[in-house]
Amino acid sequence: MAELVPDYFSAGWRTRALACPCGWEGDSRGMAMELHDQVTDYACPQCGNLLLIVTHPTLAQVRQAAAEGQAEAIEQLAIVEEARRHFPSGAEGRDG
Known part of the structure; x- marks a missing residue:
């Protein structure tokens, strides 16, 4: 299993x-x-x-891990935020 x-x-x-x-x-x-x-x-x-x-982490989990200082989460959050700036209507992803 x-x-x-x-x-x-x-x-x-x-x-x-x-x-x-x-x-x-x-x-x-x-x-x-x-x-x-x-x-x-x-x-x-x-x-x-x-x-x-x-x-896969939700956006809320990425934000939480980034706030806790997790380096990978900080990098992922920066990528997501950049995508949201360039594609505001299509970059929502899993926001739960």
């Missing part, structure tokens, strides 16, 4: 080692990644078994 990471900004999920029943071991950086609207799936590169599901 795949591990769910409900908080994108939680520490360590990218580097935490996972083991697949097929024998492969590694972290998300070595897995096959598939991007979806609300989540990103990470699968074993050897057999394709789904090992990790990471929920």
Whole structure:
């Protein structure tokens, strides 16, 4: 069964080692990644078994993490705010 990471900004999920029943071991950086609207799936590169599901952050979560000083969130928020300035009607995204 795949591990769910409900908080994108939680520490360590990218580097935490996972083991697949097929024998492969590694972290998300070595897995096959598939991007979806609300989540990103990470699968074993050897057999394709789904090992990790990471929920994409809402804009509110990005803002909160940025306010807490999380560097990646600060960068993401700057990108979102720049997009909103250039495309005010089309850059709302998930604002929840």
